[in-house]
Amino acid sequence: MFMRTALLAAATAIGLSGLAAEPVSAASYSATSFYSKKGKQISSAGFSKRLRGYRNHMEGATGFRKNHFSFENSKDGAGNFTINGNTATLTGILRNADGQGFEVTINYQRTKNPGVYKKRRRTSTDDWSFFKMTSGTMTSIDGELASFDLSMIGSKWDGKKRRKLAAQFGTGANSRNRDLMGLFTRFRATEQDCDSSVEKCRKYNGSFRLVLTENDPLAAEAAGLIDDGNVAVVPLPASALLLPVALGMFGLAGGIARRRRQG
DSSP, rough: HHHHHHHHHHHHHHHHHHOOOOOEEEEEEEEEOBBBBOBBBBBBBEESSSOOOOOOOOTTTTTSTTTTGGGSSSSSSSSEEEETTTEEHHHHHHEETTSSEEEEEEEEOOOOOBBBBBOOOOOOOOOEEEEEEEEEEEEEEESSOEEEEEEOOEEEOOOOEEBOEEEEETTTTSSOOTTTTEEEEEEEETTTTTOOSSSSSOOEEEEEEEEEOOOOOHHHHTTTSSSSSSEEOOOOOOHHHHHEEEEEOOHHHHHHHHHHHOO
């Protein structure tokens, strides 16, 4: 009887712990501006109000609207969106057509509650993932523009009640380019180091609408962007750690049974 009880307990422990073990994935994507219906790249980030300090466009620069900033205007020409398990990071140099710009860092945490999301008609959301923003900054790289702290616009009024919002990632997720991998993030930018009792602090609402292209895994790993070359990293299951314990329980039960027979 004791033998059967021990076997059942050990098997149950292994089975339950195995259910808790989930694979952790890592991937790196090059982030660029979304495309208009005419096939033109528009912008990486748009703002609801014009940022002070913006001048005229440079000839040939991307981003035809005055408040649009693009990763393509920087030397490297793209940002980077990196996923490591349940966390993600968006980084890069964002510039307007005059070359003014920001160093962008946004950190995300995966969420199971997407709330409402934005998509084009006939766009499948089967491969979408959702993230909440845990922190973010846009730091001025030339002193001509202010630096901003970023926070997520976490809800939206639909006329009846406020509904949760999250950053959306997946095929067609930038809500503009249905067949391309994308990212859409709404944010609120608040001016850093501003004393509202002395001056009017600048605040803007905006969004990132990005096209994502998967980076070469080996190159991304060499650059330190991901840890394991864009492959699924499966952690050691807790059941493996319990296996010695289970075997010990089997041995103990067997020993007790033998002594009872000999006695």
